[in-house]
Amino acid sequence: MKPDATVVIAGAGQGGFQVAASLRERGHVGPVVLIGDEPGLPYQRPPLSKNFLLQPRTQIELRPHSFYERRHIELRHARVAAIDRSTRRVRLTDGHTLAYDHLVLATGARNRTPPIEGVTLDGIVQVRTRDDAEHLRARLPATSRLAIIGAGFIGMEVAAAGAKAGTETTVIEALHRPMARAVSPVTSTHVADLHRAQGTRLCLGRTVVRLDGDHTGAVTGVLLHDGRLVPADLVVVGVGVTPAVELATDAGLDVGDGIRVDAYLSTSDPHISAVGDCAEFPNTHTGTRTRLESIQNAVDQARCVAARLTGTPAPYTAVPWFWTEQFSTKLQIAGLGQGHEDSTVLGDPAGGSFSVLLFKGGLLAGVESVNAPADHTAARRILAFGRPLRRAETTADGFSLPQWAGRHCRNQDRTAAAHDPVDAGAGRTADMG
Amino acid sequence: MTKIVYIQPDGTRVTVDAAPGDTVMSAALAGDVDGIVGECGGNMMCATCHVHVEESAARRLPAMTDDEDQMLACTDAPRTAHSRLSCQLPTDEPMVVTVPGSPT
Numbered sequence: 001m002k003p004d005a006t007v008v009i010a011g012a013g014q015g016g017f018q019v020a021a022s023l024r025e026r027g028h029v030g031p032v033v034l035i036g037d038e039p040g041l042p043y044q045r046p047p048l049s050k051n052f053l054l055q056p057r058t059q060i061e062l063r064p065h066s067f068y069e070r071r072h073i074e075l076r077h078a079r080v081a082a083i084d085r086s087t088r089r090v091r092l093t094d095g096h097t098l099a100y101d102h103l104v105l106a107t108g109a110r111n112r113t114p115p116i117e118g119v120t121l122d123g124i125v126q127v128r129t130r131d132d133a134e135h136l137r138a139r140l141p142a143t144s145r146l147a148i149i150g151a152g153f154i155g156m157e158v159a160a161a162g163a164k165a166g167t168e169t170t171v172i173e174a175l176h177r178p179m180a181r182a183v184s185p186v187t188s189t190h191v192a193d194l195h196r197a198q199g200t201r202l203c204l205g206r207t208v209v210r211l212d213g214d215h216t217g218a219v220t221g222v223l224l225h226d227g228r229l230v231p232a233d234l235v236v237v238g239v240g241v242t243p244a245v246e247l248a249t250d251a252g253l254d255v256g257d258g259i260r261v262d263a264y265l266s267t268s269d270p271h272i273s274a275v276g277d278c279a280e281f282p283n284t285h286t287g288t289r290t291r292l293e294s295i296q297n298a299v300d301q302a303r304c305v306a307a308r309l310t311g312t313p314a315p316y317t318a319v320p321w322f323w324t325e326q327f328s329t330k331l332q333i334a335g336l337g338q339g340h341e342d343s344t345v346l347g348d349p350a351g352g353s354f355s356v357l358l359f360k361g362g363l364l365a366g367v368e369s370v371n372a373p374a375d376h377t378a379a380r381r382i383l384a385f386g387r388p389l390r391r392a393e394t395t396a397d398g399f400s401l402p403q404w405a406g407r408h409c410r411n412q413d414r415t416a417a418a419h420d421p422v423d424a425g426a427g428r429t430a431d432m433g
Numbered sequence: 434m435t436k437i438v439y440i441q442p443d444g445t446r447v448t449v450d451a452a453p454g455d456t457v458m459s460a461a462l463a464g465d466v467d468g469i470v471g472e473c474g475g476n477m478m479c480a481t482c483h484v485h486v487e488e489s490a491a492r493r494l495p496a497m498t499d500d501e502d503q504m505l506a507c508t509d510a511p512r513t514a515h516s517r518l519s520c521q522l523p524t525d526e527p528m529v530v531t532v533p534g535s536p537t
Contacts, residue, residue, distance in 0.1 A: 060474070064465055332478060378506070
């Protein structure tokens with residue numbers, strides 16, 4: 001791409017923002033237009049289900065206005081309505097048309113609305129945008145009974161905020177443990193116990209049949225399939241998301257579970273890339289095509305695309321990591337341990353600080369760390385370029401992830417992993433020890 | 434308002450007026466200081482707000498917690514004896530910090 005090329009970015013969430021910021025950081029001089037449909041400056045979403053719900057003064061803007069001015073990043077408050085690939089133009093919802101040399105789709109995802117009777121009653125909220133979270137925050141103090149449908153990360157974080165606010169809180173989940181799709185049973189159990197110790201009720205293995213309301217249209221409770229009624233005057237629905245792919249589908253791009261991209265995050269049109277929650281990419285850590293919903297993935301994919309557009313292409317191989325915080329307990333996850341066959345627990349779950357090492361094919365695939373950041377940082381290093389860690393090595397007395405990483409990973413490679421994914425990929429199979 | 438000075442890797446000094454309640458990280462973001470990313474929003478999860486603190490200031494700052502100590506193993510620029518995560522540093526007194534370098 002020429003240095004004076006115009007890059008248009010559809011979506012001003014964390015991924016879209018980072019594409020713009022990294023393009024400028026890498027010296028791109030052509031126009032950069034960041035298009036977002038929410039009012040205000042681009043902001044961080046992770047606090048919305050955490051501190052933001054309890055502290056009105058939580059600052060969430062990613063950067064001040066001067067950041068965009070100084071770097072000549074044009075912020076447009078609109079949404080891309082259509083892409084005309086033949087003329088390389090996008091039409092915006094405000095009626096304007098913009099020409100692009102390269103288009104980055106960072107359209108994110110939308111909350112899934114379950115097809116349940118009563119879901120449009122007053123007092124049923126979701127948490128995706130700043131407006132959603134402000135609405136929830138405003139209602140929380142006057143809420144006597146909060147019900148949360150869905151025990152994923154968002155649901156459990158909101159439950160923690162509800163309990164901290166002194167609200168009687170109940171979490172309803174169809175699966176038999178919280179965060180079941182994301183974490184191992186050991187970690188689920190630990191988190192469930194934390195919530196129960198704070199008085200939160202967990203209704204696990206229960207599905208919702210209907211939401212009940214009064215004559216004013218306000219929600220009064222959640223009816224479960226076993227006939228039980230959970231009374232509630234506020235219901236938060238957190239049952240996952242669907243990627244925002246309509247724009248790509250309408251433009252005739254390849255779309256699977258998300259917008260399909262190659263290892264370099266290019267869509268089926270070489271003039272269009274996709275990053276973040278909306279992108280389905282070939283995942284070098286699992287050997288499958290995946291879509292990840294995380295800050296790390298949005299930011300690192302954005303950096304990967306910005307690097308390619310400014311002349312340093314490299315495939316995307318960053319180690320995935322995630323975090324959540326509930327009741328001052330930090331859960332940090334490195335890698336992707338879903339589908340593991342074996343695990344090793346290090347530390348002391350009863351004492352509140354431990355890590356669960358997850359193995360696929362006998363090799364380390366993911367690590368869940370509860371109040372154990374040293375294990376987490378070590379896991380990230382090992383998964384990026386340590387030699388493969390075998391389960392048998394981790395069951396020895398006194399085994400320590402940081403010590404193992406210290407012996408088998410070169411410290412300075414961390415930066416290289418983020419910026420030179422080719423080497424990092426090689427490191428996963430080569431013996432670096 | 435407390436003045437926080439950020440020295441960039443190239444020696445440039447950027448001064449920011451920190452608002453009450455700001456951390457050295459949040460003041461840097463609000464003041465558009467390069468090299469302080471704060472990817473996790475100040476939760477000690479990402480180690481992208483790494484700074485080096487002058488020895489005189491280091492003495493009056495709150496002691497490092499175990500979590501901060503452990504996350505400093507994960508910084509892009511090498512850790513030194515002066516390393517801190519700026520999201521853990523209050524801005525109640527003027528301070529000079531050095532930004533060790535930024536990821537691109």
